[in-house]
Amino acid sequence: MKKLHLLIASFLVLVTLNLNAQETVPTYQSEKFKSIEVNGGLGWNFSQTLSFAYQQNIKRCFAWIALTQLQFPINLSNQFSLESSKFFNWVQVAGIGGTLGNKRFNNSLYVVGGGRLYYSKLTGNHTIFHEPTLITNKLMPELGLLYNLKVGKKKFYFTSQIYIALYPFKNFIENPHTLSIGLGYKFKVKN
Amino acid sequence: MTQMNKIQNLHFLFYFIGLSFLFNSCTKEEIKPNQIKEFSIHSNNTGSDYTIWVVLPKEYNPYLKYESIYVLDADASYFRYDKIAKITEEQSSKYNKQNAFVIGISSKNNRERDFTPTPISDVGGGSENYTKFIELELIPKIESDYSVDTTAKSRVLIGHSYGGLLTCYFFTKHPNVFHNYLTLSPSLWYDNNLLFQYETDTRASNSAIDNLVFTGCGQLEEAIVLGAQEWNYRLSTFYPNCKLAYQKLKNRGHTTSAEENAETGLEFYYKNK
Numbered sequence: 001m002k003k004l005h006l007l008i009a010s011f012l013v014l015v016t017l018n019l020n021a022q023e024t025v026p027t028y029q030s031e032k033f034k035s036i037e038v039n040g041g042l043g044w045n046f047s048q049t050l051s052f053a054y055q056q057n058i059k060r061c062f063a064w065i066a067l068t069q070l071q072f073p074i075n076l077s078n079q080f081s082l083e084s085s086k087f088f089n090w091v092q093v094a095g096i097g098g099t100l101g102n103k104r105f106n107n108s109l110y111v112v113g114g115g116r117l118y119y120s121k122l123t124g125n126h127t128i129f130h131e132p133t134l135i136t137n138k139l140m141p142e143l144g145l146l147y148n149l150k151v152g153k154k155k156f157y158f159t160s161q162i163y164i165a166l167y168p169f170k171n172f173i174e175n176p177h178t179l180s181i182g183l184g185y186k187f188k189v190k191n
Numbered sequence: 192m193t194q195m196n197k198i199q200n201l202h203f204l205f206y207f208i209g210l211s212f213l214f215n216s217c218t219k220e221e222i223k224p225n226q227i228k229e230f231s232i233h234s235n236n237t238g239s240d241y242t243i244w245v246v247l248p249k250e251y252n253p254y255l256k257y258e259s260i261y262v263l264d265a266d267a268s269y270f271r272y273d274k275i276a277k278i279t280e281e282q283s284s285k286y287n288k289q290n291a292f293v294i295g296i297s298s299k300n301n302r303e304r305d306f307t308p309t310p311i312s313d314v315g316g317g318s319e320n321y322t323k324f325i326e327l328e329l330i331p332k333i334e335s336d337y338s339v340d341t342t343a344k345s346r347v348l349i350g351h352s353y354g355g356l357l358t359c360y361f362f363t364k365h366p367n368v369f370h371n372y373l374t375l376s377p378s379l380w381y382d383n384n385l386l387f388q389y390e391t392d393t394r395a396s397n398s399a400i401d402n403l404v405f406t407g408c409g410q411l412e413e414a415i416v417l418g419a420q421e422w423n424y425r426l427s428t429f430y431p432n433c434k435l436a437y438q439k440l441k442n443r444g445h446t447t448s449a450e451e452n453a454e455t456g457l458e459f460y461y462k463n464k
Binding site for chain 1: 383417418420442445446
């Protein structure tokens with residue numbers, strides 16, 4: 001845990017130093033935007049993820065986001081001597097954050113909250129287990145940090161996203177964090 | 192508020208968050224360095240060298256006999272021998288029982304070979320040699336160098352993940368070495384759940400044993416939970432003289448459940464010894 005804390009502190013310091021290194025502040029005043037994004041990528045334990053996001057600039061350096069994320073892990077059956085396995089994660093969050101950038105690049109860091117539906121069904125060998133099926137079905141609160149990078153001047157742009165799931169706090173290192181890339185579309189906004 | 196002020200405020204926020212994480216990194220009082228003895232031992236049974244850490248009981252008196260707690264994977268970042276020793280100190284004090292030796296066994300090399308009973312894809316299958324190393328080489332060395340009780344009743348084995356699998360292997364195949372087991376997140380899925388076959392095969396000869404077994408896992412490691420709950424079911428059904436406890440920690444995964452389950456297991460041990 002000590003190493004993780006140092007890592008997070010180092011990351012925050014590096015981001016701050018990076019911001020400080022910019023030449024002029026007005027260069028990093030964010031453009032107004034409204035956009036939708038579709039991202040695909042990898043989650044913790046190499047699960048596949050698919051996410052949909054709607055973002056809107058509220059006021060200069062602040063924006064809000066609504067995110068839906070779906071996770072489907074790899075097939076666990078062979079790895080754990082199971083007859084079958086099913087797993088599904090659905091995350092629904094919204095949040096606000098700071099955004100800095102120019103016409104080509106936009107960096108956003110959000111604090112998001114909402115809920116997660118966690119479902120798994122594992123079936124073991126019927127001849128070995130007295131109860132061969134284990135179902136885990138939980139609706140849990142969700143709290144996370146979301147970093148979003150937009151690259152592109154036109155209506156369609158590239159995007160990458162890092163989602164850090166903070167809850168459950170004591171399970172942080174094993175929480176389903178994700179890294180994904182995708183495409184976004186900017187709506188016309190009056191300046 | 193100008194743009195520059197807003198940026199500066201953001202910087203101060205980042206620094207504050209960063210500093211708060213650094214302060215939280217401070218740990219509470221740990222085991223004193225002079226309580227820890229370290230040595231290396233070569234095993235003729237496995238052919239490997241192991242680093243061993245022996246944590247002396249608090250206020251160690253060489254004229255008394257102490258119990259011994261053997262910890263597998265003692266150098267894992269989430270499961271270190273000194274953390275286990277600290278928990279042991281706290282639990283023995285809580286129940287007004289004598290503190291114990293904690294013997295940590297490193298597993299940086301050949302862990303998969305040493306902890307698994309059969310090979311899969313040319314890896315594994317060294318459990319039998321490893322149990323001989325512990326029973327015939329390590330335990331005699333500890334008992335000759337330190338004032339420990341030499342009966343099996345006074346020995347505890349703690350294992351997590353593959354280490355948990357090995358505790359089950361000891362229980363079934365070598366039940367006379369240890370009397371008390373903390374089986375944490377055991378990898379009982381290994382080789383098509385082979386350990387359950389071993390349990391079935393040895394049940395008749397082992398059914399009268401009166402061991403103490405704590406089985407623990409995390410709710411979010413479902414494949415492990417399936418095995419752990421079956422293990423606990425078999426022990427409670429077929430071993431009427433055993434003292435048993437089972438814990439499935441809510442919202443915890445494989446490594447994040449280890450320390451908390453070890454603490455509950457040691458509490459169960461000290462409450463019932």
